[in-house]
Amino acid sequence: MASMTSVKIGNVTIGAGAPVAVQSMTTTATSDHIATLAQIDKLAILGAEIIRVSVPDDSSAAALQSIVEKSPVPVVADIHFRADLAIKSIQAGVHKLRLNPGNIRRTADVYKIAELAGKLNIPIRIGVNSGSIPGDLREKYQGVNENSMWEAAERHISLLTDTGFTDIVLSLKASDPMLTVRVNRLAAAECPYPLHLGVTEAGPRGTAGIRSAVAMGILLNEGIGDTIRVSISGSPEPEPGAGWEILSSLDLRRRFVRIVSCPTCARARLDVATLALRVQKLVEGLCLPVTVAVMGCEVNGPGEARDADIAVIGTPTGFLLWRNGESLGAIQENELEKRLIEELNNL
Template sequence: MSAIRPWRMIERRQSRQIMVGKVPVGGGAPISVQTMTNTPTEDVAATIDQIRRCEDAGADIVRVSCPTEEATASFDQITRAANVPIVADIHFHYKRALEAADKGAACLRINPGNIGSSDRVAEVVRAAKANGCSIRIGVNAGSLERDLLEKYGEPCPEALIESALDHIKLLQDHDFHEFKVAVKASDVFLAVAAYMGLAEAVDCPLHLGITEAGGLIGGTVKSSIGIGNLLWAGIGDTIRVSLSAEPEREVKVGFEMLKALGLRTRGVRVVSCPSCSRQGFDVIRTVEALEARLEHIKTPMSLSVLGCVVNGPGEARETDIGLTGGGNGKHMVYLSGVKDHHIESADMLDHIVRLVEAKAAEIEDAMSDAGNATVAAE
């Protein structure tokens, strides 16, 4: 409902664009949301099933670990079954990178300096070029090179940046430029400082993350502070929220971050109050039920759910559908910011779900008509 105001605008850092499969990263493309499977990659059925759940949650890219020859043996079954690009996570075994590239990986997550000689780097680059793979350089404060730890004494922004630049040079020396870079740390201050410094030093896309962030609540808070800080500064082209939780939860948190900053919209954005004794209905349980029942809605739209008339009408004016608690079990429903009708508590949940589904269909039809009109004009 609300218009874009200048003070809501984020000026994104200009980066060059690469492709991860069919997903553009950088160069002004929408910020993509990634996650990573945690099933044994050798268990193809379980891995594909988990990828499906991540796809349903909206994942743009999914990373799959390839630590062993057994893991890459059936990797092509996974890449063929997936509807999103698959990144092969490689650490020290360069042959796993060669195998994954040949078996459909859209991107290789690898640190060139960790895989041995220049000849091995050259082999990986040749495989990446031959198969149309991009590469993600993944620097992590927990696994910095020994010489950098000796030089700086401890993980610090300068050490992470130097590591990233060293890895970048290895690829550029082999005339490979289709790469993105991450400089992750579990310390929010360290990660943010490293990303900000790297953003000034290179023009490649940056993959954001606060690594080893923690469980669902703690990790969400920590990641939101770190990743959100960078996104607000215009830094970041793709993100992964690292949680000790199921990967689809990472995807949902990632989209909530982007929605909160107006950088991407997907599904229903719920505006709701924390509730108090003024509430005309059980706000907490109502919101929990609505979020669960509206998970299938992918269309961007907004819903306000407030328990009383103190802030309810004001929030409802800014959302597609609004619900404000009233007395005697009757509550006001707003459509497109305007008072429309009352609904009783007993019918409230089903009624709001129907309204949201109808509004989503209306928006989709309008978008389809606009797309058809554009095609016809061309």
């Protein structure tokens, strides 16, 4: 049920069996191109492969050209209501638009956008959220459910396909993970377009990660979904890592260091939580698909260490460092970061 068509967003291809891409979105004012570029750079280091920016006004559209030119990853312009901002975004060189044609008042303007986007090979993502289903569809289907969401999507899709434009990506997001699952199953069965997966209004970091992992885990495991975004309230910096964690947990893609750490118990010989965070910070953005284990004691430590590429284990006399299942002996706490980097470089 993978999407039948592929779409190119700058140098990233999605759909038709291409690797599932990880997305994020900036929270800076897009009009402030320096702050926005700084956030894009950070998100790209953390693993975002496509980044969306909101374009709510003329000053944001004016900043786009500089953002697109310097961004290390493809940039998607998020547009609502105003056709002129869509046109300006395309002219600024964005790699994709996120726009709902049904929200553009004049059909002639939809044609204008589709014509220019088609000429420059700029795809358009139609994004249907459970919070914005038209009243007549809520009435027809007795509420917000997969049927009302899908028909809302069909309306937007046909406005574009009526112009001959088919370079389409679709997203159907609900705050309810299981509704997200049902509506995306329906979309995968009914249309050939690549699907961008996300749970909308997913909440702060903890709940957002869990809800997204539930919905995306089910769908991706069924072969549904071509790009993902874990939406988190607040700073977007944890978003790419959460996306990669989902892909890595499903054995779909690995890019960064995977950290394994025990939950700790009364046997712990070291502060596992603090140490795991130190290791996480150390390896942040390091493109090395290996496993580092942080284990609190000698009971389960060696077992996990044998399966990990690198392991730090608490013992009655201090830290033990392991590499590839073999003990490298004791190390001092203050040399941990230096030794870990050395050993990661030796793998």
